[in-house]
Amino acid sequence: xxxxxxxxxxxxxxxxxxxxxxxxxxxxxxxxxxxxxxxxxxxxxxxxxxxxxxxxxxxxxxxxxxxxxxxxxxxxxxxxxxxxxxxxxxxxxxxxxxxxxxxxxxxxxxxxxxxxxxxxxxxxxxxxxxxxxxxxxxxx
Numbered sequence: 261x262x263x264x265x266x267x268x269x270x271x272x273x274x275x276x277x278x279x280x281x282x283x284x285x286x287x288x289x290x291x292x293x294x295x296x297x298x299x300x301x302x303x304x305x306x307x308x309x310x311x312x313x314x315x316x317x318x319x320x321x322x323x324x325x326x327x328x329x330x331x332x333x334x335x336x337x338x339x340x341x342x343x344x345x346x347x348x349x350x351x352x353x354x355x356x357x358x359x360x361x362x363x364x365x366x367x368x369x370x371x372x373x374x375x376x377x378x379x380x381x382x383x384x385x386x387x388x389x390x391x392x393x394x395x396x397x398x399x400x
Contacts, residue, residue, distance in 0.1 A: 263352050266305035266319075269295045275305065278316045278340070306352060308345050318345030322353055325366070332360070336367040339374060346377055357399045367395040 266272060272291045297303045308317045318341015325335045334357050339346055357365050367378055370392050379385070383395040 262309060262311065263349065264307045264309060266298060266307055271305070271307060272298065274316055275307070275319050278319065306349060308341060308349055317341055318349055320349040320353060332362050333357075333364045333366055334360075334362060336365065339367075339369075339377075343377060346374075347381070350381060354397070354399055363398060365397045365399055367397075368392045369395070 264271070266275070269291055272294045275294075276291055294303075294305070298305060303321060303323045305319060305321050307319045309315070310317055319338070320336060320340075321338040322334050322336045325333050327333065334353060336350070336353060339349060341349065354365060357363075367383060368389075369375055369378070375385070375393055375395070378395045381397070383397045385393055386396045387394045
């Protein structure tokens with residue numbers, strides 16, 4: 261299954277439709293809000309689609325972060341799809357970490373299923389902030 265970088269307003273609409281349909285989430289953000297951040301390269305939204313099919317199998321939303329303790333890293337804020345789709349998407353972002361020569365990938369989640377998935381991928385739960393668990397993976 262190929263991964264596409266979201267670049268258009270239609271891509272963002274597709275993600276919001278996926279959320280509303282599969283997770284019954286009504287985002288407070290509009291497609292325009294998200295698209296504006298994509299255009300300014302503040303966030304990255306990678307989509308997993310089945311070959312030749314218009315349906316979305318999953319997506320991952322991530323951004324670059326800078327810490328005075330650890331330097332530059334990538335932070336994942338949202339990962340949706342089946343476990344196989346999640347594996348493909350998280351491996352894709354791990355490749356980006358390696359390409360950029362960063363040392364770690366951080367992930368914020370409050371979803372129990374995603375927490376289990378991250379632990380299965382060797383992420384470590386490093387802290388809890390309010391209702392969010394923070395996971396980290398050191399990448400060599």
